[in-house]
Amino acid sequence: MTPAARVQAAAEVLDRIAAGTPAEQALLGWSRASRFAGSKDRAAVRDHVFDVMRRWRSTAASGGGESGRARMLGLLRQQGTDPDTLFTGQGHAPKPLGDAERAAGRVPEGAEALDLPDWLWSDWQASLGAEAAATAEQLRHRAPVFLRINTLRATQAAAIAALSADGIATRPAPLADTALEVIEGARKVARSKAFTDGLVELQDAASQAVVAALPLAPGQRVLDYCAGGGGKALAMASRLSGLVEAHDANPARMSDLPARAIRAGAEIAITQEPRGPYDLVLCDVPCSGSGSWRRAPEGKWRLTADGLAELTAIQGRILDTVAPLVARGGTLAYATCSMLATENGARVAAFLAGHPGWSLARERQFLPSDGGDGFYVACLTAPD
Known part of the structure; x- marks a missing residue:
C-alpha cells in the first residue's frame, strides 16, 4: 500500500468507529477484508487510527468535519504534512480536496484543543491543578x-x-x-x-512502580483482588518469590494468567472465593482509565459523567467488600490507572470516614510527566 492508500484506509476505519464499532473490532474487520495489506501496512493504518483517536476533537476542528476523511485531513494539518501530496485520487488514495474542504477547518480552542470532553474539563483542572494542560497535552501523543x-x-x-x-x-x-x-x-x-x-x-513503568510501593515481604499471604490479566499479580509474585492469589469478578479476564505464570516461573493461584486474612490485598479497581488514555484513547470518548459516577460507586463497594479480608495491621492497597481526584483521594477519604481505626500509610499519584502512565496508589493499614 502507498502512504496515501493507508490514509484512505484509516479514514474508512475511523468512520466505522464513529458509527459505534469498537476500535479493535473495526481494525480487525478492515484487516480481514484487506488481505493485500502487509504487516507494515496494518501497523501504519493502526497508527493513523490511534493518532486520530487521541485527538478526536481537535482533528475534527482542524479538518473541518467529523468524518474519517476530515479527521485524517485535520491530523495531517496538525502534523505539518501537505494534504495535497496524499489526497491525489490516484490508485487507492483519497480523492483530491475540494474548495470547501480547503476553506474548512479552524484552530481548536480550550478543552477541544487539549482533546478532552467539555464536561470533564473542570474536574480535570481541579484534580491536576497547574499540571492540567500539560498532562492533557501528553495524552495527545503516543505512549512509550x-x-x-x-x-x-x-x-x-x-x-x-x-x-x-x-x-x-x-x-x-x-x-x-x-x-x-x-x-x-x-x-x-x-x-x-x-x-x-x-x-x-x-508492563507500564508506573504500573511497576505501584507494585514497588507495596509493603511486600517474603512469607506474606497476598491477594490481587481485581487481577484482570494478572500483570500486577505476576509482578508481586516476582518480588515475593512466592505465592500470590488472584481473583477477578470476571474470571474470563484471567484466562491467560496460568500460561503467563508458567512462562514467568511465578506461583499464582486463582481463587473464586478469597478467604482472609491476608497480609496484603491489592485492589486495582475498575476506573476511567484516564491515566492510560494514550494507549486506549477510545475510553476518553466513551466515558460520560454518569459512567464516572457509576465507577466511583463500584470503587467504594469494592473497598467495603475487601476490608474484612485484610489481617489485623495488614495492608489494603487501593490503585487506579486514573488521574481524577474523585476516583483516587476522594474514594480513600470516603473509605477512611466509614471505617474507624483504618489509617492512610502512604499514597502516590503518578503522572505521565513522571515517565509512565497516570496511576494512583494508596496503602491503607487495618486496625491492630
Whole structure:
C-alpha cells in the first residue's frame, strides 16, 4: 500500500468507529477484508487510527468535519504534512480536496484543543491543578513502550542482552528498578525469545512502580483482588518469590494468567472465593482509565459523567467488600490507572470516614510527566 492508500484506509476505519464499532473490532474487520495489506501496512493504518483517536476533537476542528476523511485531513494539518501530496485520487488514495474542504477547518480552542470532553474539563483542572494542560497535552501523543524484568528469570543485564540479541534496544526506566523502556524494535517484543522465555513482560513503568510501593515481604499471604490479566499479580509474585492469589469478578479476564505464570516461573493461584486474612490485598479497581488514555484513547470518548459516577460507586463497594479480608495491621492497597481526584483521594477519604481505626500509610499519584502512565496508589493499614 502507498502512504496515501493507508490514509484512505484509516479514514474508512475511523468512520466505522464513529458509527459505534469498537476500535479493535473495526481494525480487525478492515484487516480481514484487506488481505493485500502487509504487516507494515496494518501497523501504519493502526497508527493513523490511534493518532486520530487521541485527538478526536481537535482533528475534527482542524479538518473541518467529523468524518474519517476530515479527521485524517485535520491530523495531517496538525502534523505539518501537505494534504495535497496524499489526497491525489490516484490508485487507492483519497480523492483530491475540494474548495470547501480547503476553506474548512479552524484552530481548536480550550478543552477541544487539549482533546478532552467539555464536561470533564473542570474536574480535570481541579484534580491536576497547574499540571492540567500539560498532562492533557501528553495524552495527545503516543505512549512509550515499557517492559518489566522478571527477576525470577533474569537480571537487568541479562534481560537487556537477551532483548538486544532479538533486535530490541532498551534502556533502564527510572520509575522502577525492574522497568526497561523500549527505544527500538517495540513491534518485535511479543515474538522475541526474551519474551517467550519469560525474561520480560509488557508492563507500564508506573504500573511497576505501584507494585514497588507495596509493603511486600517474603512469607506474606497476598491477594490481587481485581487481577484482570494478572500483570500486577505476576509482578508481586516476582518480588515475593512466592505465592500470590488472584481473583477477578470476571474470571474470563484471567484466562491467560496460568500460561503467563508458567512462562514467568511465578506461583499464582486463582481463587473464586478469597478467604482472609491476608497480609496484603491489592485492589486495582475498575476506573476511567484516564491515566492510560494514550494507549486506549477510545475510553476518553466513551466515558460520560454518569459512567464516572457509576465507577466511583463500584470503587467504594469494592473497598467495603475487601476490608474484612485484610489481617489485623495488614495492608489494603487501593490503585487506579486514573488521574481524577474523585476516583483516587476522594474514594480513600470516603473509605477512611466509614471505617474507624483504618489509617492512610502512604499514597502516590503518578503522572505521565513522571515517565509512565497516570496511576494512583494508596496503602491503607487495618486496625491492630
